[in-house]
Amino acid sequence: MSTPPIKLGILCGGGPAPGMNSVICAATIEAINSGWEVYGIPDGFSDLMNGDTSRVHPLTLDDVSRIHLQGGSVLFTSRANPTKKKESLDNTVAAIKKLGLDALVTIGGDDTGYSASIVAAAAGGRPRVAHVPKTIDNDLPLPGDVPTFGYQTARHVGSEQVSNLMTDALTTRRWYFVVAMGRQAGHLAQGIGKSSGATLTVIPEDFDAQKPIRLDHVVDILEAAIYKRIAHGRPYGVAVLAEGLSLRFPQEDLDRAMPNGERDDHGHVRLSEVHLHRLLSDLVKQRCAERGHKVTIVAKNIGYELRSAPPIPFDIEYTRDLGFGAIEYLRNLLKKQDSDADGDEVGSMVTIQRGELVPLRFGTFNDPATGRPRVRTVNPQSEAYRVAREYQIRLDHDDMHHAERLAAIAATANMSPTAFRDRYGYIVEQDVFPARG
Numbered sequence: 243m244s245t246p247p248i249k250l251g252i253l254c255g256g257g258p259a260p261g262m263n264s265v266i267c268a269a270t271i272e273a274i275n276s277g278w279e280v281y282g283i284p285d286g287f288s289d290l291m292n293g294d295t296s297r298v299h300p301l302t303l304d305d306v307s308r309i310h311l312q313g314g315s316v317l318f319t320s321r322a323n324p325t326k327k328k329e330s331l332d333n334t335v336a337a338i339k340k341l342g343l344d345a346l347v348t349i350g351g352d353d354t355g356y357s358a359s360i361v362a363a364a365a366g367g368r369p370r371v372a373h374v375p376k377t378i379d380n381d382l383p384l385p386g387d388v389p390t391f392g393y394q395t396a397r398h399v400g401s402e403q404v405s406n407l408m409t410d411a412l413t414t415r416r417w418y419f420v421v422a423m424g425r426q427a428g429h430l431a432q433g434i435g436k437s438s439g440a441t442l443t444v445i446p447e448d449f450d451a452q453k454p455i456r457l458d459h460v461v462d463i464l465e466a467a468i469y470k471r472i473a474h475g476r477p478y479g480v481a482v483l484a485e486g487l488s489l490r491f492p493q494e495d496l497d498r499a500m501p502n503g504e505r506d507d508h509g510h511v512r513l514s515e516v517h518l519h520r521l522l523s524d525l526v527k528q529r530c531a532e533r534g535h536k537v538t539i540v541a542k543n544i545g546y547e548l549r550s551a552p553p554i555p556f557d558i559e560y561t562r563d564l565g566f567g568a569i570e571y572l573r574n575l576l577k578k579q580d581s582d583a584d585g586d587e588v589g590s591m592v593t594i595q596r597g598e599l600v601p602l603r604f605g606t607f608n609d610p611a612t613g614r615p616r617v618r619t620v621n622p623q624s625e626a627y628r629v630a631r632e633y634q635i636r637l638d639h640d641d642m643h644h645a646e647r648l649a650a651i652a653a654t655a656n657m658s659p660t661a662f663r664d665r666y667g668y669i670v671e672q673d674v675f676p677a678r679g
Contacts, residue, residue: 248276248576250569251343251369252301253283254319255354259376259392260553261561262349264310266317268565269347269374270301276573281341286350287357288322293333295341310558313550315349323353325360335365343369345572346589347565351377352615355591359604362588370575371589371604372568374561378549380429383607383616386624388595391564393430394556396423396548400434403544404480408438411478416538417468418480419526421519423545427619430548431484432630441479442467442634446486447620447627448674455487457495457525459669464522465529466637466651466666468537473650477537479635485545488516499525519543533655560594567599568592622674631675642670 250273254262270280280301283290289297309316324334338346338361346369348358355373362371375382378396380389400422407418420440422431428445435443444463449455464481471479488496496516519541530537553561571592578587590601609616620627641647642663652662 248273248278248344249281249342250278250345250347250572251281251283251298251338251341252317252347253286253349254315254317255286255348255350255357256319256321256377257351258314258319258550259378259390260313260395260549260551261391261557262315262319262376263306263312264553264558264561265347265349265374265376265391265565265568266301266315267306267310268562269568270306270565271303272566272569274303276569278345278569281343282317285318286320286322286354287324287334287361288320290334290337291322291324291330293337295337298341310562311552313552319350321353323357325357331361331364334361338365338369345369345576346371347374347568347572348372349374349376351375351379352382355604356614359589367579367586367588370572370579370587372571372601373589373591373604374564374568375591375593378430379424379427380433381424381427381618382591383618384593385595386618386621388593389560391557391561392549392553393433394560395551395554396430397433397437398554399548399551400430400544401438403547404434404438404440404482407480407542408440411480414538415478416540417478418540418542419464419483419519419523420480420542420544421483421485423548424484425486425489426617428484428486429618429620431482432620432627434544435482436630436633438480438482439633440482441471442636443482443484443630444487445484445620446490447622449490450672450674451619454492455490457491457499459672460487461522461525461529462666462669463636464526466655466669467635468526468530468535469533469654470637470641470651471635472535473654474635483518483522485518488518488521491516517541517543533657535654563594563597564592567594570599571601628675637666637669638673638675639670642667 273280281298282301284297324330348354358371375390376392377390378392380393382390424430428447431445523539523541527539590603593600648659652659
């Protein structure tokens with residue numbers, strides 16, 4: 243009697259990222275070439291949570307042969323979380339057993355990977371799971387030189403857009419405040435700002451990690467940079483801002499800055515109502531007007547344009563490796579299972595490091611305090627961070643300690659050098675970026 247083929251399911255969770263289709267393509271082709279049956283599960287866990295398997299369908303070579311060039315996901319995606327309710331988890335496990343899946347490839351961020359590990363454990367370790375990490379935020383706990391797939395494409399497309407805005411800013415003598423995605427880390431904002439040569443970039447890692455970020459502090463950084471640019475005869479520029487800044491603002495700062503903002507049940511401004519690009523542009527324009535400058539600031543938010551872009555060659559090649567690696571890992575894990583070796587391993591996050599497959603077993607990359615995957619933030623002590631800061635135009639140590647430079651910037655703000663230092667000197671004193679030696 244012949245052994246029945248291994249049944250593999252593939253699903254996507256979280257927001258889109260360039261390269262998702264390439265993972266689906268590579269995993270499907272390698273699995274079929276290995277004699278497996280492959281099934282696409284549309285919309286992540288959303289149907290399975292209701293016990294519904296009606297839209298699960300076979301994937302063939304013809305279905306995936308050229309999708310690696312496309313953005314988005316042919317299997318769609320959702321943020322449905324089967325771990326929040328016991329009923330949802332039970333339904334998901336039952337649906338997977340009904341499908342008879344031996345293995346599952348999940349494509350998503352930390353939430354999707356966490357959900358997959360819980361579902362697999364609840365199902366008794368079958369299916370085994372290979373989680374392929376994706377996020378344009380680049381904040382998953384991989385080694386420092388290993389990006390999450392989708393980040394390089396998002397940075398590439400974002401850099402092109404900001405570069406165009408830099409040219410427009412120069413031509414029209416105006417400012418742009420551009421918010422880039424990155425709720426927990428500033429990798430994407432810094433990557434876009436650094437590669438496009440933006441005037442300055444402000445990310446959460448610019449501030450003391452142990453303290454809240456005051457809204458006025460960010461406003462002062464932007465305002466002072468504008469005065470410095472005016473003093474240099476360049477009254478224009480582009481500031482790139484990480485969206486995660488607003489998550490660290492004290493609630494009282496938002497309540498004060500947005501008196502008419504929609505409130506929650508406790509009377510606080512809803513974070514969903516904080517449109518950082520518009521909030522900061524309004525506050526900075528107001529501050530500049532009080533100092534005698536009418537500054538035009540255009541507020542922009544770039545995010546959706548980046549995450550569904552067609553992948554650049556880097557991400558296509560990278561995700562092909564990841565898709566193949568997911569099947570290779572599952573193939574080896576299922577062999578271990580058949581031999582009763584390491585039978586408690588339900589799955590891993592698949593990574594490619596220095597060209598080699600390196601699975602990171604579920605649970606080994608979690609934060610002990612939260613039980614969730616650790617967040618990889620920008621390292622402000624790194625050489626890469628230093629280079630990013632060296633080429634920005636913002637108030638720095640030399641401006642505060644060279645009389646002529648201080649006098650020129652202070653005059654632009656219609657202040658005396660002493661008053662300017664007293665008002666804005668803390669920006670330099672509290673900066674995590676050290677003064678030049």
